[in-house]
Amino acid sequence: MKAAVLTDTGSVAIEEREKPNPGADDVLVRVNACGVCMTDYHMYHGTFPVDFPTIPGHESAGEVVAVGDDVSDVDVGDRVAINPSIPCNRCQACVNGNENLCENFTSIGGAADTIIDGAFAEYVRAPAGYVESIGDVPYRTAAFAEPLACCIHAVDQVSLESGDTVVIIGAGPIGLLLAQTFRASGAGTVVVSEPVDERRELALETGADAVVDPVESELASELDDLVDRVDIAVEAVGLPETIETALSLPSAGGTTLVFGVPPQGTTVEIDPFDVYYDELELVGTFSLTPNDFARAVTFLRNGRIDVEPLVTDEYDLDGLSDAFSQMEDKKGLKKMIYPNDDR
Ligand SMILES: [Zn+2]
Numbered sequence: 001m002k003a004a005v006l007t008d009t010g011s012v013a014i015e016e017r018e019k020p021n022p023g024a025d026d027v028l029v030r031v032n033a034c035g036v037c038m039t040d041y042h043m044y045h046g047t048f049p050v051d052f053p054t055i056p057g058h059e060s061a062g063e064v065v066a067v068g069d070d071v072s073d074v075d076v077g078d079r080v081a082i083n084p085s086i087p088c089n090r091c092q093a094c095v096n097g098n099e100n101l102c103e104n105f106t107s108i109g110g111a112a113d114t115i116i117d118g119a120f121a122e123y124v125r126a127p128a129g130y131v132e133s134i135g136d137v138p139y140r141t142a143a144f145a146e147p148l149a150c151c152i153h154a155v156d157q158v159s160l161e162s163g164d165t166v167v168i169i170g171a172g173p174i175g176l177l178l179a180q181t182f183r184a185s186g187a188g189t190v191v192v193s194e195p196v197d198e199r200r201e202l203a204l205e206t207g208a209d210a211v212v213d214p215v216e217s218e219l220a221s222e223l224d225d226l227v228d229r230v231d232i233a234v235e236a237v238g239l240p241e242t243i244e245t246a247l248s249l250p251s252a253g254g255t256t257l258v259f260g261v262p263p264q265g266t267t268v269e270i271d272p273f274d275v276y277y278d279e280l281e282l283v284g285t286f287s288l289t290p291n292d293f294a295r296a297v298t299f300l301r302n303g304r305i306d307v308e309p310l311v312t313d314e315y316d317l318d319g320l321s322d323a324f325s326q327m328e329d330k331k332g333l334k335k336m337i338y339p340n341d342d343r
């Protein structure tokens with residue numbers, strides 16, 4: 001089979017690989033669609049640790065073409081999304097139900113303690129318990145199950161109440177998914193702050209109630225005009241400056257949620273008096289649990305989240321390096337790879 005392989009820092013090659021054989025508890029999936037994510041980009045650039053060579057790709061969906069001897073609940077021909085995040089189910093975090101914080105995480109193609117071959121390949125092997133049936137949802141829609149599960153996990157980190165006002169800083173693919181997820185989860189007003197025109201437009205098209213261009217006008221004063229209070233401010237960029245902005249926005253009793261991945265070792269300033277006097281909360285969110293993934297597939301199957309407008313670029317396997325260059329130049333939104341070239 002053909003696979004896109006990260007061979008070294010900044011280098012990706014299309015190689016011929018042995019088609020994997022499913023183990024007794026595994027399934028073999030013919031990959032139809034696999035999204036390109038910032039994690040792939042960081043693995044490619046070596047900012048996330050990787051043992052080269054490795055096949056990346058962790059946001060995938062496809063058709064089951066073989067099942068292991070002990071697999072009874074997945075059949076050949078099933079249309080599935082693959083949950084790439086496999087916890088050990090033995091460490092303290094797993095036992096406590098926080099599988100996303102597993103100390104021995106394995107990922108199918110993503111960043112983790114152990115990385116197994118991912119889905120930028122014609123076929124990928126996955127444990128049978130980590131594929132979710134997608135019904136008749138298109139494969140490229142189903143390929144959003146992983147990032148959407150991360151957004152569902154994020155929403156569950158804050159105590160969202162029906163009708164709350166949520167401000168999201170950053171309208172990349174994740175910021176746009178977060179806006180829809182908060183809306184689907186009961187937010188009353190969703191405001192998105194984003195400097196790129198097309199992204200602001202897309203935020204409005206996909207359900208944001210208002211958008212702000214933070215270059216043209218000051219976000220805090222715009223919010224004063226737009227909303228009575230800010231219950232939750234979400235940072236979906238990953239920069240210390242925007243995290244400081246997000247920390248400054250919530251009203252008394254409000255919460256700041258850090259979703260963007262900030263560079264390690266940076267610091268932000270917090271006035272602890274405000275935290276005390278206004279009962280402010282600062283929370284993080286990392287990855288997803290198997291339960292989050294199942295709920296993401298439910299959202300997609302029932303049409304609660306519209307991911308189609310987020311796909312701006314589509315490639316066959318050879319296009320992965322082009323996708324990375326586009327991301328480098330911050331062009332477009334979600335890049336989708338079709339390893340078998342059947343879009
Ligand atoms: Zn991802």
Ligand SMILES: [Zn+2]
Pocket residue numbers: 087088089090091092093094095099101102103104105
């Ligand atoms: Zn664990």
